[in-house]
Amino acid sequence: MTQSTEEFMLDDIIRGCPHSRDYLISILQAVQDRYGYLSRESIYRISDYLDLPESKIYGVATFYNQFRLKPPGKFQIHVCRGTACHVKGSAGILDTIGRELGIEVGGTSKDGLFSLDTVACLGACSIAPVITINGKFYGRLDNKKVQSLVKKLKRQGDGT
Amino acid sequence: MTNKSRVYIGMGTCGLATGADLVKAAAEEWFLKKGVCGQITPTGCVGFCQMEPIMDVVAENGIRISYGAVEPAEVAGILQGALADGDYSRGKIIGQYKNGASFLSDIPFIEEHPFFKKQVKFVLKNCGIINPASLSEYKERGGLTGLERALKAGPKGVVEEIHESGLRGRGGGGFPTGKKWRLAQSNDAAQKYIICNADEGDPGAFMDRAILEGDPFALIEGMIIAGFAIGASQGIIYCRAEYPLAIERLESAIDTLKKEKLLGHSLDKNGFHFDLRVKKGAGAFVCGEETALIASIEGRRGMPRPRPPYPSDSGLFERPTVVNNVETLANVTGIMREGAEFFSSMGTKNSKGTKVFALTGKIRNTGLVEVPMGITLKEIIYDIGGGIAQDKSFKAVQIGGPSGGCIPKSYIDTEIDYESLKGVGAIMGSGGLVVMDEDTCMVDVARFFLSFITNESCGKCIPCREGTQRLFEILDYIVSPYSKMKSEEENLRRFNMVMELENLAEVIKRTSLCGLGQTAPNPVLSTLRFFRNEYEAHIYERKCPAKACRGLLTYEIDTDICTGCTLCSKSCPTGAVVGEKGKAHYIIEDKCVHCGTCLDVCRFGAVKVS
Structure with missing residues (x-):
């Protein structure tokens, strides 16, 4: 895809939203939905469109947990760190995943396959501990289940 | 068999996570194979998440039986039994519904199940029972009658009824809803707003998600009633982005009501009309605070501001605004349907419903x-x-x-x-x-909450931003081994901090800007109050009675069990586990950082903890 079509698509997403500051978060969400993260370029574009300094947009983007400024991995893993999950051992699950993948929270593996984040609560406390991989829920986990899950994903990733 | 037979499958987030979609696929396959025209309806969550996936089967004679922990492989058997052979006993039965006249004498009613027996379903009346996308099913169970009554009673009448019911905000603070509405109603601004706080940020809570996913019409009806009562023509549901299914169901419900001319059209003779939209949150716990939530809707960083002015005077876009929680608004629908008297007959003197x-x-x-x-x-x-x-x-x-x-x-x-x-x-x-x-371990629980708060503090006021960070450091010290500290001097300094723990918590409580900061030390204070002995064991004896704080545990390898597989020495981050391949390994105490990795990776249970 050439640079110009990419830019055109970005503008298209941004213009789909009303021209007003209170839609800033919605615009950021729409851009992140498409690209997986907020690039420097996209922040410049949004700044032009809303006539708002880049610093303000950066301020909003870094305030909320949802936004990423770096590209995510092919498999985005979110580990729930809510109370129920904590009581049922989510700290161990997080350690195990980090160890298996060799990355820390907020990081992306060198091959670009995995990124690991925590989330305050996924609201699926009754099947704690819970993680999501690309939005799909996996509940009632333990260290062993997580290990085999990660191994499966690694195989899938190598296959492509 | 006709198309009267129906299957309801709980497809809330927890249902889906435990395989409800596979159960649905299996049910579809059975219907297809049998050539039977039956209806499969996805519902919200009935609440018994332990038994998910849950499948209800309604036979032609109207008998509705709820099966729990359904495996995809047993779906065909259950359906064959209940819908074809008249044998309802295949599968794990939770109970049968009191569904009209016909019932089976040998299967207990679902209301008799210990899990449901002491429950009173008022807000969750429809969750898991009806198809959340079907307005007609909602109406069949008394939906929209509350709105009808409200429109007849007029705005003043509605506020009075809510006031009389004794309803208090279900989001946390417990402020009387009637009082809040009265303040907003008495303001004669031309534009007012009603906001539904669906940013359920409390870790360990998912009641709002269940309502949003299982009975979105009940919430929206409550919002229309609230808008009518306070004179707001605009409503916003601020829903957290972590609940994609809830957002999807809300948006579809709003579309349905627009088509039915209940949203965006005149509803009474004075031309009251109500518009509603969903705004996705972006993940910030502090946005549960109403002024922060309003800032977030305006597209800014979600930081609270001092009150007054209260949102009921100057809220969203500086207009009078009422912010109510999901459960509160769903209660409003129920109160307007059943009447204030019915509602206030439940509960205690100061807490109704x-x-x-x-x-x-x-x-x-x-x-x-x-x-x-x-x-x-x-x-x-x-x-x-x-x-x-x-x-x-x-x-x-x-x-x-x-x-x-x-x-x-x-x-x-x-x-x-x-x-x-x-x-x-x-x-x-x-x-x-x-x-x-x-x-x-209660110290670990307090530390967990503090780590949550330090991550989520918005940073605006110093007591919360800096104070909770210091509290966290103190708790972190309490659960860490000595070897982590740099020098004796630092140990002494840390120990002084421990002495200040309670004092610091009190200061944060008194001086923080918003409700979240003021309550942030509560987990520490309450565990100190009831579990002081656990703190003391950690501090004086360097022991964790619950064996949960890894930093205070010592690890040892049982040389009789160890096979010398080298897995632990390979995974040890500091090289503290040594030994030859095929021979028993041992841990060098001085090098050990108490991370517990060896315990996790050992497949023979050779690592012992004390």
């Missing part, structure tokens, strides 16, 4: 329960929850999330009521009940 709790943690029956106010914690945990999982002993129940507290065994007879919970150092909060057993 019911409350939905998310029952989780080390308990047998996890799930969502709705109970009348005034029930005791003991009844919820033992009668409804079935007691502690794996027959361990009960230690405490955490209620109210990061702003709440831990209630110990000695106070388990406490009644659920806004005031009585405050009396034992907790709060009603949004309704998360996390049960803890003997293996849970």
